[in-house]
Amino acid sequence: MIRIGIVGCAGRMGRMLVAEVLDGEGLALAGGTERPGGDAVGRDIGELVGRGPLGIAVGDDPRVLFDLSDVVIDFTAPVAVARHAVLAAEAGKAYVVGTTGLEPGQEEILRQAATRAAVVWAPNMSVGVNLLFALVEQVARRLDPASFDIEIVEMHHRHKVDAPSGTALGLGRAAARGRGVALADVWQKSRDGITGPRKAGDIGFATLRGGDVVGDHTVVFAGTGERIELTHKASSRQVFAQGAMRAARWVAGREPGLYSMADVLDL
Ligand code: NAD
Numbered sequence: 001m002i003r004i005g006i007v008g009c010a011g012r013m014g015r016m017l018v019a020e021v022l023d024g025e026g027l028a029l030a031g032g033t034e035r036p037g038g039d040a041v042g043r044d045i046g047e048l049v050g051r052g053p054l055g056i057a058v059g060d061d062p063r064v065l066f067d068l069s070d071v072v073i074d075f076t077a078p079v080a081v082a083r084h085a086v087l088a089a090e091a092g093k094a095y096v097v098g099t100t101g102l103e104p105g106q107e108e109i110l111r112q113a114a115t116r117a118a119v120v121w122a123p124n125m126s127v128g129v130n131l132l133f134a135l136v137e138q139v140a141r142r143l144d145p146a147s148f149d150i151e152i153v154e155m156h157h158r159h160k161v162d163a164p165s166g167t168a169l170g171l172g173r174a175a176a177r178g179r180g181v182a183l184a185d186v187w188q189k190s191r192d193g194i195t196g197p198r199k200a201g202d203i204g205f206a207t208l209r210g211g212d213v214v215g216d217h218t219v220v221f222a223g224t225g226e227r228i229e230l231t232h233k234a235s236s237r238q239v240f241a242q243g244a245m246r247a248a249r250w251v252a253g254r255e256p257g258l259y260s261m262a263d264v265l266d267l
Helices: 014-025 062-070 078-091 105-111 127-142 168-177 238-251 262-264
Strands: 002-007 027-033 071-075 094-097 118-121 149-156 204-211 215-222 227-234 258-259
Touching: 002 014, 002 062, 002 238, 014 027, 014 238, 027 062, 062 071, 062 078, 071 078, 071 238, 078 094, 078 149, 094 238, 105 118, 118 127, 118 238, 118 262, 127 168, 127 215, 127 227, 127 238, 127 262, 149 168, 168 204, 168 215, 215 258
Parallel strands: 002 027, 002 071, 071 094, 094 118, 118 258, 149 204
Antiparallel strands: 149 215, 215 227
């Protein structure tokens, strides 16, 4: 049995992750936390996800959860990741992170933690998007930047707090890798006003927010007289939760290191 802890267990992804653990063969729910003072703290986790009482209350102390778990899964917020990563390192426990929008300093804390704990970190845990990362890199490698412009368009639900999405940035990194450049040297994360003409080699982003869209991403390679568009649409959060379970099973018992979904899915 792999004991799984879910930090942020009352969130949109958190609830789905709890349900996947309960349904997963060979998986046991070690517990879940929410931020101190949160409405869900003290409630029965089973009832929280509509499954009837489990006799496990939502906690607010992640240190206790790390002690009880073999793997902790985190779909919360960047500040929480910085705290949880330190706990993973101290406890030497495997840690799966899907949270997006990390600042460079928070990323560095996660990288440091991965020297003492096995960490899977992925802005998108779906099989389809991880395949798309590989396709985008391949297409970008083949198309000359002087002839083809790369633009990345994403849409998410109205509650999403970071932009562009972690997945859009991941697609940008894949395109930049294909072209042999660093994304930060060529990205245009938004445009407004008199921007002047587009610079060859730039990778542009456009962000749409609204409704209940789970996650749509399109990478456009626009040339003169033709364009290629590669699109992925997620219609259920379950694909992310199922990907997180694959990551948890894969990372349990591994040596410390920073791993990606490409490692988990052997892409
Ligand atoms: P959400 O706001 O519904 O859920 C986040 C939960 O984390 C909330 O319940 C919040 O109270 C809790 N939380 C915040 N700080 C906490 C702390 N210190 N301790 C414990 N709990 C804490 O958001 P969501 O839609 O579930 O998304 C969460 C994150 O996952 C976002 O960064 C999102 O971009 C990312 N995400 C990643 C993937 C992926 O495949 N990698 C897929 C979907 C969402």
